Amino acid sequence: MRSTAFSRPISVAIPSVAIVGAGAIGLSIAWRLASAGCRVQVFDRGLAGRGATHAAGGMLAACVETEPGEESLLPLTRASQALWPVFAAELEDASGQSVDLRREGTMVIAQTADDAAKVRFLHDLQAGLGLPVEWLSGAEVRRREPYLQPGVAGALYCAEDHQVDNRKLATALHAAALRAGVEVHENAPVTRIEGQGGQVVGLWVGDRLVEADRIVLAAGAWSAGIEGLPPPARPPVRPVKGQMVCLRMDSRLPLLRHVVWTPGTYLIPRLDGRLLIGATTEERGFDDRLTAGGQFALLEGAWRALPGIAELPIEEAWAGFRPGSRDDAPILGPTEVEGLVLATGHHRNGILLTPVTADSIARLILTGESDPVIRPFALDRFQPKGVVA
Numbered sequence: 001m002r003s004t005a006f007s008r009p010i011s012v013a014i015p016s017v018a019i020v021g022a023g024a025i026g027l028s029i030a031w032r033l034a035s036a037g038c039r040v041q042v043f044d045r046g047l048a049g050r051g052a053t054h055a056a057g058g059m060l061a062a063c064v065e066t067e068p069g070e071e072s073l074l075p076l077t078r079a080s081q082a083l084w085p086v087f088a089a090e091l092e093d094a095s096g097q098s099v100d101l102r103r104e105g106t107m108v109i110a111q112t113a114d115d116a117a118k119v120r121f122l123h124d125l126q127a128g129l130g131l132p133v134e135w136l137s138g139a140e141v142r143r144r145e146p147y148l149q150p151g152v153a154g155a156l157y158c159a160e161d162h163q164v165d166n167r168k169l170a171t172a173l174h175a176a177a178l179r180a181g182v183e184v185h186e187n188a189p190v191t192r193i194e195g196q197g198g199q200v201v202g203l204w205v206g207d208r209l210v211e212a213d214r215i216v217l218a219a220g221a222w223s224a225g226i227e228g229l230p231p232p233a234r235p236p237v238r239p240v241k242g243q244m245v246c247l248r249m250d251s252r253l254p255l256l257r258h259v260v261w262t263p264g265t266y267l268i269p270r271l272d273g274r275l276l277i278g279a280t281t282e283e284r285g286f287d288d289r290l291t292a293g294g295q296f297a298l299l300e301g302a303w304r305a306l307p308g309i310a311e312l313p314i315e316e317a318w319a320g321f322r323p324g325s326r327d328d329a330p331i332l333g334p335t336e337v338e339g340l341v342l343a344t345g346h347h348r349n350g351i352l353l354t355p356v357t358a359d360s361i362a363r364l365i366l367t368g369e370s371d372p373v374i375r376p377f378a379l380d381r382f383q384p385k386g387v388v389a
């Protein structure tokens with residue numbers, strides 16, 4: 001009979017680790033832990049890297065995405081942004097694959113005088129927080145991106161908000177993890193986390209109990225649906241749907257080089273000529289259907305900024321599920337269940353936060369120490385104050 005009683009501590013020198021979720025977060029933690037000598041198994045309900053990691057845009061936008069009320073995320077997002085160049089280089093070395101880190105920076109353009117007031121407000125907020133943003137005149141924006149619509153009134157520019165090809169990131173992480181000795185199990189949905197005496201024992205994949213000293217729950221939007229956890233250890237994560245569409249540019253004569261934000265839409269030019277346009281934000285559960293309204297809004301928003309897209313072929317359109325937590329910040333660190341660690345709820349920032357999540361969660365498992373940068377993002381922040389679970 002399966003037990004759900006959690007109450008006894010454990011101590012293990014080199015733990016065996018089971019990770020639920022083979023997205024960028026789960027695979028990067030696995031890669032780090034296996035490189036440090038742990039036995040690591042990763043389980044995914046589908047194919048590795050084909051959930052939110054596949055659907056994302058790959059923007060590493062710690063600065064331009066900062067809006068009023070989101071200041072508390074900055075130490076984490078900026079720390080991860082700073083780690084990205086070395087992380088990418090290490091990963092490319094370990095996997096033998098490129099992740100196409102592009103460093104042109106990001107612009108938030110103002111298309112009209114009304115827009116300019118809003119973008120100026122954002123600029124002043126971000127500059128006031130000490131972020132490396134600058135204001136560009138309309139003429140300067142057009143000099144850097146000549147195919148933007150001629151009336152563009154100016155832009156907020158951040159030279160440190162880069163982008164990476166998230167799909168290449170997924171395949172590189174998968175390869176690096178395998179090379180480091182990780183066992184990656186695809187199409188292997190975890191139905192239940194098993195505990196006994198207050199600590200994790202393993203997880204159930206079909207009718208098989210896989211034993212492990214530590215379990216990392218990194219199942220993105222699916223993290224709340226795994227059975228076996230007492231309510232105080234269950235992460236409050238829900239799917240936040242985002243539709244995207246991808247056009248094909250001539251890679252020798254691209255219409256755009258920077259990541260460009262415009263009201264309601266962003267455009268991400270890839271080195272291979274793809275131009276990603278995103279993204280809707282919808283509360284529709286796990287409904288992954290594309291809608292006419294969603295696709296229309298993306299294409300219209302992009303066309304207003306970059307009229308030349310009217311001639312480009314549509315290559316692909318898709319929807320994905322951001323793992324949104326109750327306060328839209330990630331959930332990182334230990335739980336009251338000994339051996340269960342959470343790395344989920346990354347919402348709009350999963351790709352950006354991959355390096356800091358991988359390093360800090362691996363360190364937590366290897367040393368028992370919680371990095372100060374992740375401490376504010378522990379699950380217990382949702383616990384009503386003064387209530388003992």
Ligand code: GLY
Pocket residue numbers: 057059242278279322347348349
């Ligand atoms: N970070 C962009 C998005 O979630 O749409």
